Amino acid sequence: MSALSDLHATLDPSRRSWVESANDPTSDFSIQNLPFGIFSDALNSTRRVGVAIGDRIVDLAVLEGAGLLTVPSSAAGGNVFVRDALNDFIALGRDAWRSVRIQLSGLLAHDHATLRDDAELRSRALIRQADAQLHLPVQIPGYTDFYSSKEHATHVGSMFRDPKNALLPNWSEMPIGYNGRASSVVVSGTPVRRPNGQLKLPDQERPVFGACRKLDIELETGFVIGQGNALGEPVACENAEAHIFGMVLLNDWSARDIQQWEYVPLGPFNAKTFATTISPWIVTLDALEPFRVAQPVQEPEPLAYLRHDGKHGFDIALEVTLRPQQSKQPTTISRTNFKHMYWTMAQQLAHHTVSGCNTRVGDLMGSGTISGPTADSCGSLLESTWNGKNPLELKEGGVRAFIEDGDELTLAGWCQGDGYRVGFGTCVGQILPALK
Structure with missing residues (x-):
């Protein structure tokens, strides 16, 4: 499949997630959404990049560390997802944003077992929104x-x-x-x-x-x-x-x-x-x-x-x-x-x-x-x-x-x-x- 067809698949209205709360028709954060933000939690005060899915936040740094998510390194070096703002990730360009979206949509789909069936990794990679603190998502120059x-x-x-x-x-x-x-x-x-x-x-x-x-x-x-x-x-x-x-x-x-x-x-x-x-x-x-x-x-x-x-x-x-x-x-x-x-x-x-x-x-x-x-x-x-x-x-x-x-x-x-x-x-x- 081409990148554009893969992107189109992420918008399929019939797509469902194994994160059950994301399938609630009144949830803002369906698998078709996958918005980006910055969060921390009581167990890890480091601010990092997350994506909302249902009532959970996907910790992108954990997924990258587990080899389930690939993205080019930022110009600043190191893990682009361990940042207190999204700017370094955004600066990678639209191809990178879309690649991450496509990968996440696949990992979170109801029939994808890799993350769904790995209880230990899932416990580290998915944080309840109720347990997280959300921060200003970007450094705003103007x-x-x-x-x-x-x-x-x-x-x-x-x-x-x-x-x-x-x-x-x-x-x-x-x-x-x-x-x-x-x-x-x-x-x-x-x-x-x-x-x-x-x-x-x-x-x-x-x-x-x-x-x-x-x-x-x-x-x-x-x-x-x-x-x-x-x-x-x-x-x-x-x-x-x-x-x-x-x-x-x-x-x-x-x-x-x-x-x-x-x-x-x-x-x-x-x-x-x-x-x-x-x-x-x-x-x-x-x-x-x-x-x-x-x-x-x-x-x-x-x-x-x-x-x-x-x-x-x-x-x-x-x-x-x-x-x-x-x-x-x-x-x-x-x-x-x-x-x-x-x-x-x-x-x-x-x-x-x-x-x-x-x-x-x-x-x-x-x-x-x-x-x-x-x-x-x-x-x-x-x-x-x-x-x-x-x-x-x-x-x-x-x-x-x-x-x-x-x-x-x-x-x-x-x-x-x-x-x-x-x-x-x-x-x-x-x-x-x-x-x-």
Whole structure:
């Protein structure tokens, strides 16, 4: 069989694993998924590369040491899977990513006995997710956040400008974005402290300093650069997806009141720098291949450097829940889908590099808030409460206009196949009070 046919076999919806939990049709981590991350556990505090399968993590270093997994050595030397970030593995290139995927899919298939029937090796190679700690999966040299949902941009433009001219003239011509702070990207589960900053109150002539009063989420996905480009050498739109390793869930926490005062003329600054949370598992584009859909029709037709043939949207269901600190029941506050995104990941990367800007392995690109066409598909509280004017009712009583201290926000996302899922797990953050 050719490498491409072997790769195609890993996507077979009928494929099942001897890891029984992976065959649950509601499990995010089916054998068709095989996302990559970094983990450690109580018996081994060394951070290393793992792949999620059902409720387990496959320790790739153990498999390589047992001779069941082969991969080229990294430029840094030694076992590429004994690392505190995925960067060295990613830098090996797409052929290496695909080779590891194909090998793992075979080893974990229900009819493959080598690992399945070796109890001693299996006990070392498979760790329960419940017993593991998940870490930031990549070292992130740079972080860029886009603004690519037409529904979100229209809502915000209508709220703060003329509803008849909600979109600025440049929005339909290029993927709007800004460079954020890579240093404050954290992994799911990391508490987030409410930021302080300048606030301009309507009845005050000058700003005051204090804690953010309008703390919000932005339901996003992010993609991780797998192959960089040299300074001065743009990435062509039709080739851009070959430069992407995979996707994560992303919550770009936002201080709306700080942002409203500071964003003119140069855009977000302190309102966004305090934290961005990502999910710990990176789902590869290969795993998402069966879920391609056509992107929305783009009018006017983009300039030539932003054009690509084929389908470049993805059918990824997304939802957000909010759970107050003393509550047991979370409230679902948004349900939407990545397929609504106006600008594609390929277009975002092509535009990002068209000036000659270089990218590096591990760079993170946020999609921008993902909102859909219905009232319950808004990707931020700013939209769903219309800047706090229409608070949301919570399951166990109470309301929310914006996020309060102690609230826990959880993002989830998955692609639904025929009897299986390719999911992202969750992206969780709880808000701590501002420093006094």
